Amino acid sequence: MQRFRTVVAAVTLAVAAAASLTACGDDADEGASGAKVLKLWHYEGETSAMGVAWDKAIEVFKQEHPGVEVRFERKAFEQIQQNAGMIINSSEGPDVMEYNKGNATAGLLSKQGLLTDLTAEATKRGWDKTLSPSLQTTARYDDKGVMGSGNWYGVPNYGEYVMVYYNKDLFDKNGVKVPTTFDELTAAMDTFVAKGVTPLGTAGAEYPAGQLFYQLALARADRAFVDNYQLYKNPVDFKADPLKYGADTFAEWVKKGYVGKGTASAKAEDMGTAFIAGKTPMIVSGSWWYGRFKAEMKANWDSFLFPGNKLHAGSSGNIWVVPATSKAKDLAYDFIDITMRPEIQALIGNNGGVPVSADPSKITDPKDKKLIENFNAISSTDGLAFYPDWPVPGYYDVLVSGFQGLINQSKSPDQVLDAIAKPYDEGVAEIKRG
Amino acid sequence: MAATDALVTRGDTDPKGRRGPRRRRGDAGYWLYLLPGAVLFALVIGGPLLFTGYLSLTRWSGIGDPTFVGLENYQRLLDDTVFWQSFRNTLAMIVAMVVVPTVVGLVLAAVLFDTIGRRFKPRTANALRAAFYLPQVLPVVVAGIVWGWILRPDGALNGLLDAVGLGALTHDWLGDPDTALPAVMGVMIWVQIGYPVVVFMAALQRVDPELYEAAEIDGAGWARRFRAITLPQIRPETFVVALTCTIAAMKVFGPIYALTRGGPENATNVPSYFAYYTFFKKLQVGYGSAISTVLTLIIVVVALLFIRAQHRAERRDGSA
Numbered sequence: 001m002q003r004f005r006t007v008v009a010a011v012t013l014a015v016a017a018a019a020s021l022t023a024c025g026d027d028a029d030e031g032a033s034g035a036k037v038l039k040l041w042h043y044e045g046e047t048s049a050m051g052v053a054w055d056k057a058i059e060v061f062k063q064e065h066p067g068v069e070v071r072f073e074r075k076a077f078e079q080i081q082q083n084a085g086m087i088i089n090s091s092e093g094p095d096v097m098e099y100n101k102g103n104a105t106a107g108l109l110s111k112q113g114l115l116t117d118l119t120a121e122a123t124k125r126g127w128d129k130t131l132s133p134s135l136q137t138t139a140r141y142d143d144k145g146v147m148g149s150g151n152w153y154g155v156p157n158y159g160e161y162v163m164v165y166y167n168k169d170l171f172d173k174n175g176v177k178v179p180t181t182f183d184e185l186t187a188a189m190d191t192f193v194a195k196g197v198t199p200l201g202t203a204g205a206e207y208p209a210g211q212l213f214y215q216l217a218l219a220r221a222d223r224a225f226v227d228n229y230q231l232y233k234n235p236v237d238f239k240a241d242p243l244k245y246g247a248d249t250f251a252e253w254v255k256k257g258y259v260g261k262g263t264a265s266a267k268a269e270d271m272g273t274a275f276i277a278g279k280t281p282m283i284v285s286g287s288w289w290y291g292r293f294k295a296e297m298k299a300n301w302d303s304f305l306f307p308g309n310k311l312h313a314g315s316s317g318n319i320w321v322v323p324a325t326s327k328a329k330d331l332a333y334d335f336i337d338i339t340m341r342p343e344i345q346a347l348i349g350n351n352g353g354v355p356v357s358a359d360p361s362k363i364t365d366p367k368d369k370k371l372i373e374n375f376n377a378i379s380s381t382d383g384l385a386f387y388p389d390w391p392v393p394g395y396y397d398v399l400v401s402g403f404q405g406l407i408n409q410s411k412s413p414d415q416v417l418d419a420i421a422k423p424y425d426e427g428v429a430e431i432k433r434g
Numbered sequence: 435m436a437a438t439d440a441l442v443t444r445g446d447t448d449p450k451g452r453r454g455p456r457r458r459r460g461d462a463g464y465w466l467y468l469l470p471g472a473v474l475f476a477l478v479i480g481g482p483l484l485f486t487g488y489l490s491l492t493r494w495s496g497i498g499d500p501t502f503v504g505l506e507n508y509q510r511l512l513d514d515t516v517f518w519q520s521f522r523n524t525l526a527m528i529v530a531m532v533v534v535p536t537v538v539g540l541v542l543a544a545v546l547f548d549t550i551g552r553r554f555k556p557r558t559a560n561a562l563r564a565a566f567y568l569p570q571v572l573p574v575v576v577a578g579i580v581w582g583w584i585l586r587p588d589g590a591l592n593g594l595l596d597a598v599g600l601g602a603l604t605h606d607w608l609g610d611p612d613t614a615l616p617a618v619m620g621v622m623i624w625v626q627i628g629y630p631v632v633v634f635m636a637a638l639q640r641v642d643p644e645l646y647e648a649a650e651i652d653g654a655g656w657a658r659r660f661r662a663i664t665l666p667q668i669r670p671e672t673f674v675v676a677l678t679c680t681i682a683a684m685k686v687f688g689p690i691y692a693l694t695r696g697g698p699e700n701a702t703n704v705p706s707y708f709a710y711y712t713f714f715k716k717l718q719v720g721y722g723s724a725i726s727t728v729l730t731l732i733i734v735v736v737a738l739l740f741i742r743a744q745h746r747a748e749r750r751d752g753s754a
Contacts, residue, residue: 082714085497104717112498204609205697262587264609264698270586394716397695404698408610411699419699430718 392427
């Protein structure tokens with residue numbers, strides 16, 4: 001029996017020791033004020049536009065804060081997406097961190113009091129002037145964690161938007177002119193169909209189909225619709241335009257052969273690689289493809305904004321947040337401010353990204369310049385309409401499932417609208433319940 | 435073992451000579467060996483299981499404090515068509531991961547052992563066994579991605595159909611709600627088949643070869659030997675295979691995640707993916723926990739029924 005007690009005592013001691021070690025951490029070198037360490041996390045690739053720009057920002061920060069150590073850790077997107085709440089609720093979190101914008105992510109953390117209110121800093125440092133109203137939407141959250149109003153809890157410094165990419169060589173070969181209106185776009189697609197070419201690449205198993213539907217709906221939408229749909233200002237009728245128009249037109253495009261019927265199970269990557277390989281004349285997708293097409297595509301290509309639309313799917317990029325537990329908040333604000341400076345913004349632009357406040361004259365590559373000019377044109381006219389899956393958590397899969405039904409024609413537009421309306425209404429009710 | 439010995443000795447010298455205390459005290463020694471496993475079980479399975487049960491009675495987004503809502507999540511489950519569809523799809527998974535592999539595995543194992551193993555060199559049977567087992571060695575997500583390539587509209591299967599003049603049969607196999615579930619079932623049969631083959635062949639190694647030889651001398655054909663010798667001899671392994679595969683089918687997740695994410699239109703959704711989606715994507719932790727709890731309870735009940743059936747069969751065999 002004595003041995004049994006010894007084993008129990010040893011196990012208890014080991015568990016207690018492990019627990020106390022976990023609780024201690026290694027923060028002994030950081031003071032509560034006058035911090036000498038800035039812990040910084042983000043999840044951008046080393047060679048991506050933002051990765052390059054933020055490396056430079058860290059360098060500038062070090063020059064301007066001699067004696068402050070920057071502890072940078074590159075995290076995986078999923079790692080932060082799934083664990084942010086737990087991480088920043090502990091003493092192990094960073095002082096400044098890149099985080100996903102939106103109600104289900106930054107909104108949720110702000111509602112729980114886990115993020116620092118940056119309103120005073122935004123005014124003091126002029127971020128509220130640099131960022132257009134539609135870019136500010138993802139920076140501000142109300143007390144229910146709903147974006148678009150309330151205090152600042154994040155700062156975006158790059159953007160993204162959806163456009164039409166086209167293969168110039170295929171257009172020339174088939175005698176198709178670059179469309180400037182919606183009618184010209186459908187006429188161009190008719191020409192391709194008549195020649196046996198499916199004009200528009202898409203992917204039903206991931207975001208492209210939903211974004212195409214949203215672009216079509218936005219053709220009949222105004223800012224009030226976007227506010228109702230994304231910010232729940234008023235109830236949304238899914239059986240009325242613009243959503244009805246979006247679903248009907250999508251179904252019509254499938255019937256007319258503008259969109260391949262066999263793309264219900266295709267992934268975004270399939271759509272992109274088919275475009276790169278010169279198999280598809282056009283795709284409707286986001287600015288995140290830009291750098292890759294520049295690097296990998298052999299055929300001549302270019303892009304234009306979705307013809308006729310004043311509103312476009314797009315938003316700020318992810319945001320810098322300062323966890324409430326940060327011990328070096330002033331240093332975190334300084335770092336965010338550096339990333340907003342013209343030289344860092346230009347670096348994002350010159351590496352294929354979309355800076356939020358870059359001077360196009362500082363962008364050397366004509367293609368990059370066009371990307372940024374188009375973004376500035378949308379952003380300055382309050383034309384960013386966010387993404388269709390944003391309103392409620394888990395809506396992405398609902399839309400994917402719905403539009404797969406339209407692509408393979410197993411569902412009518414009305415049935416799809418019903419299928420996507422119910423989870424939307426339930427999700428909004430859940431959010432409003434708080 | 436001094437402590438245990440001492441207990442046993444005290445039990446032996448019980449003045450009234452009762453056996454009860456001796457057995458109880460003797461058993462206490464075994465508990466010591468069970469302790470590490472019990473502690474691990476409590477920490478890794480028991481604790482989280484109880485906590486999941488508690489969370490299923492709350493509304494919670496994963497951050498902040500959960501709100502206690504009683505049985506609300508379970509009431510919601512009863513009206514949730516996706517939940518019921520996911521369980522219907524589980525039945526299809528049981529067919530694909532238990533019924534077909536077990537039946538085909540039995541026949542394959544018997545053919546490999548009784549025919550190929552005896553007529554050719556054992557190496558041939560071993561090579562074939564390894565070939566059948568190969569999909570089990572592949573990480574299931576890798577297998578899922580590769581099958582995704584094969585089944586996609588411009589994938590290898592449609593290419594093959596085109597090449598042999600059956601272009602009319604080409605299809606978006608995973609994109610059509612009518613074909614997605616059968617396609618996933620086909621992949622799962624391919625993944626699962628090696629497991630029963632290997633287990634049944636190992637079981638056949640312990641069958642006395644004289645039984646087969648005697649049957650053959652008596653003129654029993656392959657089918658007769660299979661029915662009269664193979665099936666009864668490897669019944670315990672059949673139970674094990676059926677039980678483990680049924681549990682695997684009920685909690686299948688990886689292949690669904692890699693192949694279809696439950697789509698199109700929930701045609702391939704299963705309870706574990708539905709729970710994951712509700713938990714991590716919709717951030718409805720309470721509701722996701724209710725789905726997981728129901729799934730766990732069903733798996734436990736099914737496992738108990740299997741074990742009971744196995745005991746009954748063993749008792750019957752013992753008394754026969």
